[in-house]
Amino acid sequence: MDEKKKKPIAQYAFIGLIVASIACLSTGLLGLTKGLVAMQMFAPQNPDILNLALQISAGVLVVGLAAYAFMAPDKVRRFFSGRQARYGSNSLILTVAFIGIVFVANYIVYQNPKSWDLTEDKSHTLAPETLQALATLPDNVTAIAFFSANLDTTNANQVLSDFKANSTGKFDYSFIDPDRDPVSARAAGVTGDGKIMLTMGDRKEIASSASETELTKTLIRLINPDARVVYFLEGHGESSIEAGSETSYSIAASTLQSKNYTVNTLNLLVTNQIPEDALSIIIAGPQKPLSSAEVSLLQKYVDAGGSLFVMENPLILTEFGDSPDPLASYLEKDWGISLNNDIIVDLSTQQPLNAVSVAYSSAHPITQNLSANYSVILPQARSVGMAETPVTNVELMPLILTADNSWGETALGPDGAAEYNDGVDFKGPLNMAVAGENTNTKGRVVVFGNSLFAIDQNFDAYGNGNIFINSVDWAAEQENLLNITPRTPITRSFEAPSPIALVIILIGSIIVLPGLVVFAGISAWLARRKRG
Known part of the structure; x- marks a missing residue:
């Protein structure tokens, strides 16, 4: 009678075993996750939930096993006393030992990382x-x-x-x-x-x-910080670098300061000399022309290896009038860079007087990271020309250019109307900015036909701030800080095999190799059959 009463209960014992199996799998996965957290290889958003889930899973595992033992005690007794238990225990010990060895080996490797460069040209070996x-x-x-x-x-x-x-x-x-x-x-x-x-x-x-x-250059500057000072020229109606108006350069100045630049102002009409620590002088939108004496000081400074970052607006937006522009004359004579007397009309935009860059030099450090998503917008800009015959020892490169359907208008109508006149206006695409370097003196200049793109109101628009900071970085760069010789990558090419070789490969892979496997199998079967 007792055995008959127990049979209905034993029929449901498998449910406890299934629950225990699922809980065992869950406990294992959660335990593995906990181990990854302990080794700092994984960071859960809420560690407390992970701990609670692990405890619940372990509890369900114990309850499931206990329920199975309660409902099917005879099977549990036979399992622990039979031959299957002895063999099963040996397998369990071997499995646990294998898992332990794998875990310890992976932990040791993780704690002591080591890599080898097995590429032929050592492309992953640092200089x-x-x-x-x-x-x-x-x-x-x-x-x-x-x-x-x-x-x-x-x-x-x-x-x-x-x-x-x-x-x-x-x-x-x-x-x-x-x-x-x-x-x-x-x-x-x-x-x-x-x-x-x-x-x-x-x-x-x-x-x-x-x-x-x-x-590496940046790392060396970080280890050995040197003073890097740039100066904004003032005294000609330039906007201030202090916050207070929409036309100030306070965001540009603060961004430079966040890059460890010291940003000062310089009035050559007062000091009559350029500080020795000046890495670059920024001339941002003068309303009146610089004097010949100032330009002479700037010329000597650049000839000694200094740099200029010039941003001049169209003459109609300044108070130059008919006065000569000694700075423009210097740039044209010594560098072959001309600030054209025009204003760019760009029909590719809804606001034609906003010049938008559609092409850039991917080879120059200033513009190498620009893309279509980071166009530069110069509101009311003049075009920048380059001499057809380069100046001796001077290397020029256009940085950004307008679209084909643009031109440099030399004579706006009384109501601001513009119309392209062949032979009078400058036909697009037009240079919006040009960079130059004297290979002999190491002097550098960057020239933009606009200064409004870098004021506070426009600094964060598209790629404006990016190209401004890049221009200062390039002008003030210490090129001799480091020079790592680039590796020449090994070119690998695939040479297709001849038709005969293709036939041999085809026969070998489809007929010969599978045939050998089949032959070996048949031979083994026949040998066993002979032995009875």
Whole structure:
């Protein structure tokens, strides 16, 4: 009678075993997750929920096993006393030992990371200069790469990973999308896309690209901070760098300061000399022309390796009148750069007097990170010309250009009407900005036909702030800080086999190899059959 009463209960014992199996699987996964958290390989949003889920899963496992043992005690007794238990225990011990060995081996490898560059051209081996910079890091360095969804992060991630692997734990990095988190980008002083900020303690530096050379140069500046001073010229009606009006350059100045620049003003009419610490002088929208004496000082400064960042508006927007412009004459004579007496009319925009860049030089550091999503808008700009015959030792490059359906209007009508006149106006596409370098003196100039693009009202529009900061960076750059020789990548090409070789490959892979396997199987079967 007792056995008959127990049978109905035993019929439901499998339910406890199923519950225990599911709980066992859940406990294992949650335990693995907990281990990843302990090794700092994973960070859950709410650790308390993970701990609670692990406890509940372990509890359900125990309850399920207990329910099975209660409903089917005879099966449990036979399992622990039979031959199956002995073999099963041996398998369990071997399985646990194997899992333990794998876990310990992975933990040791994770705690002691090591990588090998097996590429033929050693494309993932850092240059000796980079390895030396990483070896001399006095403190931990964190890199934050500001890459939007429009840019591919593969190369940046690889370079940063190589830096991290060779830093003995002193270099780490992360990525931020500046489009989704513009507050962090502004706080870091980052304008544009594809920039990387390196921080060490309370110091920070920004790399303009994700190349090994640029990152190493930035790392060296971070380790050995030097004073970098730029000056805004004043005394000719230029807008102030202090906040207070929509035409000021306070955002531009504060962004430069966030990049460890010291930003000062300079009045050559008063001082009659250029400070020795000036890396670059910014001439932003003078309303009246500079004097010949000032231009002479600037000429000597540039000839000694200095740099100018010139932003001059169309004459009709200034108080130049018929007065000569010594600065424009200097740029044309010594550099082959002409500030044309026109105003750009761009029919590709809804506001024709807003010149929009549609092409740029991807080879120049100032514009290499610009894209269609970061066009530059110059409101009421003049075009910038380049001499057909280059000046000796001067290398010029146009930075940004307008669309084909634009022109430089030389004579606006009384009501502001504009119409292209062949032979009189400048036909598009037009240069909106030009950069030049003297290969002999190492002097540099950057010339824009507009200054309004960098005022507070327009600084954050599209790529305006980006190209302004890049222009200052390039003008004030210390090019001799580091020079890493680029590696020549090994070109690999696939040569298709001849028709005969293709036939041989086809026969070998479809007939010969499968035939050998079948032959071996038949031979083994026949041999066993003979042995009985």
